Amino acid sequence: MNVLKSVGLAFALSLAAAPGVQAQDGAYKGYMIGPDDTIQVIVYGQGEFNVTTRVKSDGTIVMPLIGIVKADGETNVTLARNITDKLVSGGFLKSPLVNVEIGAYVSRTVNVAGNVGTSGIYPLDRPYHALEVLLKAGWVRVDAASFVYFRRPGQPVRTLEVEQLVRGEKDSDPLLQPGDTLFVPPAETFFIYGAVGAAGMKAMLPNMSIRQAIALAGGVTQAGNANKAGLIRGNGKEMDVDPSQKVQNGDIIVIKERLF
Secondary structure, X not given: OHHHHHOOHHHHHHHHOOOOOOOOOOOOOOOOOOOOOEEEEEEOOOHHHOEEEEOOOOOEEEEOOOEEEXXXXXXXXXXXXXXXXXXXXXXXXXXXXXXXXXXXXXXOEEEEEEOEOOOEEEEOOOOOEXXXXXXXXXXXXXXXXXXXXXXXXXXXXXXXXXXXXXHOOOOOOOEOOOOOEEEEOEOOEEEEEEOEOOOEEEEOOOOOEHHHHHHHOOOEOOOEEEEEEEEEOOOOOOEEEOOOOEOOOOOEEEEEEOOO
């Protein structure tokens, strides 16, 4: 898992209807413009029609002479086509060459928080899977858990395993929709001290045993005994345990020295 950190049929129906992600035939048609996005309209050779503007809350922009134009729900290609039609039908230009570029993607975003490189709000300027957005956010940190909470408005929270994300296992890496949130919680931890190479607080790995915890702590020293471990769990007293026992969050493991 440390290596991974350094580096859907169940979702198909919802993804097909995802705004700005896929059309009903499954083909990506381009980013769908929405309120607060910034766009630039260029009419080549006709500078008086050029506009850089923010899409209003009602989803419209205002163009010189032709007035109000609906931008919400359009791609840059379809909006350019609509503006072209209005320029021609209004008698302003005969064969205009119109281009629309999106300057700021604001209306369709996802949220990334928790133990990642850079938490924040990330635009869906193209289709992104969860793995891709986590990589854009600087990937999960070494102090992160081995799973990610995935929340989509109106649906139960899902848990995505980091290892499955990287392996690309079926249904493990959902295509994101506007409003989705990825939260990477901190790793569960344990403490180990005594006759080990590197005592201290350590991040737990899935299904970790005390023997594996000892290895993570650099192994036992020459004075230590790998088969003699003490465990303090919760408010209980220290007890002798088998090294094959599983580690739990907050455990304190004590590796004792040999008696000779």
